[in-house]
Amino acid sequence: MNKRWAIREVPAIDEINQLAVELNIDAVLTTLLIQRGIKTFEQARYFFRPDERHLHDPFLMQDMERAIERIEKAIAAGEKIMIYGDYDVDGTTSVAVVYSFFKNHHGNIEYYIPDRYKEGYGISTQGIDYAAAAGFTLIIALDCGIKSVDKIAYANQMGIDFIICDHHTPGDKLPDAVAVLDPKRADCGYPFKELSGCGIGFKLIQAYAEKNGLPFEDVSRYYDLVAVSIACDIVPIVGENRVLAYFGLQKLNTNPCIGLKTLMGVAGKSISYTISDIVFLLGPRINAAGRIDDAKHAVELLIACNEDEAQTKGELINVHNIERKGHDLQITDEALGMIAESQLLIERKSTVVFNENWHKGVIGIVASRLTEKYYRPTVVLTRSNGHVAGSARSVLGYDLYEALCGCSDLLIQFGGHKYAAGLTMDPENVAAFIDKFEEVVSSTITAEQLIQQIQIDAELRLTEIESKFFRVLNQFAPFGPENMAPVFITKNVYVCGTPTLVGQNHIKMTVMQPGSAMFDCIAFGQGEQLSQIKKDEPFDICYAIEENVWRDKRNIQLNVKGIKPRPTLPGREGFEK
Incomplete structure (x- = not known):
């Protein structure tokens, strides 16, 4: 498929130069900041130095006071509390966080995940009936419920109170719950609107901890699970999400909970996780539990307290993921065939x-x-x-x-x-x-x-990729929606040696420009371009800059997103060496 190369507008040169001087970084990096809405020294400090103090007061969220008061009342009275969540990554991590936190303060608590096939998405009548029969009087719903007006009305008739923690767009009418926590409510003044479902759950336990004088460590211990939800639910990694993802990745890479540590081992990568690694390695495995069998297996893994239990669940989930891949490939082939015919x-x-x-x-x-x-x-x-x-x-x-x-x-x-x-x-x-x-x-x-496009942030010469540039560029992470890894265009590069086809249609090559170092490149899924890359003939590339780690060796690698051959100037072959 041909992709359109779209180069973002370059900010005013005076604006670039002023910020570059203030931050002592080069014009290209300054351009990237301004494109992200960062135009002052203070904004840059906030961006480059995420701080727990940047987390918003949870009581700024509409209905948070009511939610905490109802939970306190339930705990004081010994009521049965159900933690109810969706069956995807965001839902299961939400349940793991909120259940684990309140389990430390209240023994009469259980969790419930609806069956994807029997009950479907969101609050189910079956789930409410189960709660009523089992004597639950309070349900905390996570990552769902904002449109469940009829289901909440039904629960009210059964004498069950609901606290809804959702991040989806509300309908015309809000459910008649005790509290509805959703920053997207029209009447909610919470300053950040794009939290994940697990993020809303995190704000709930943060509020409870603040109200009851508990140490913040009782809340921050769940950063890793929140980061997994942020990555897999594809929410913007800006503002408060960026702070949560930053500290979540730190915890994931240094001291993950037992369940995630086990899952990382099963996935074959135990260190240096990025947002992308979570999306492609952890997310599919957590999702596979609910896709193939029962999402409760995912929750059981994420709340596991001992390694043997976690290993058993992790291996089971990995088997489900293998089965999921088989269904995925078969159905994709059938669907592509239907379209082609x-x-x-x-x-x-x-x-x-x-x-x-x-x-x-x-x-x-x-x-x-x-x-x-x-x-x-x-x-x-x-x-x-x-x-x-x-x-x-x-x-x-x-x-x-x-x-x-x-x-x-x-x-x-x-x-x-x-x-x-x-x-x-x-x-x-x-x-x-x-x-x-x-x-x-x-x-x-x-x-x-x-027309699929490659969004290019700035033009760069290979000579500009040096240690300080790469060090500052890495501080733009964690990358994700609305803060994607910058993509650069470099014109007139030349291949060194012979490019090769590796894996499933990927190009591996080394490129350089006059006066530059040589840079290893990988171009995923672009094998059809191999015949266009010729020695001593210039071409353009657009790419992200990454660190490649192989057998404890680290080097800068260009992840090439697009390749465009350029005609050699008449009367000139190659370039001056």
């Missing part, structure tokens, strides 16, 4: 595919793979409990949630974010939904949004 599907601006036999647990992964292949808003549907369930993914800049709002008359329920969502409909509405979704997408998406 239909000219109508190929020509559309959206992709919707349906097979009633597909495994519901992996359709979100398949939707992501189809989006990567065809780069357009995508929905993958399958049968589930008499209905049709779907998972949707979007492309850069296109609001998928709004598109689904345009199809809401055909849906039983839906929810999610700008780039990922879940939905349920009656089987008889599938054909109408396919047409309606295409109609909505076609009328709202731009031509540019349908």
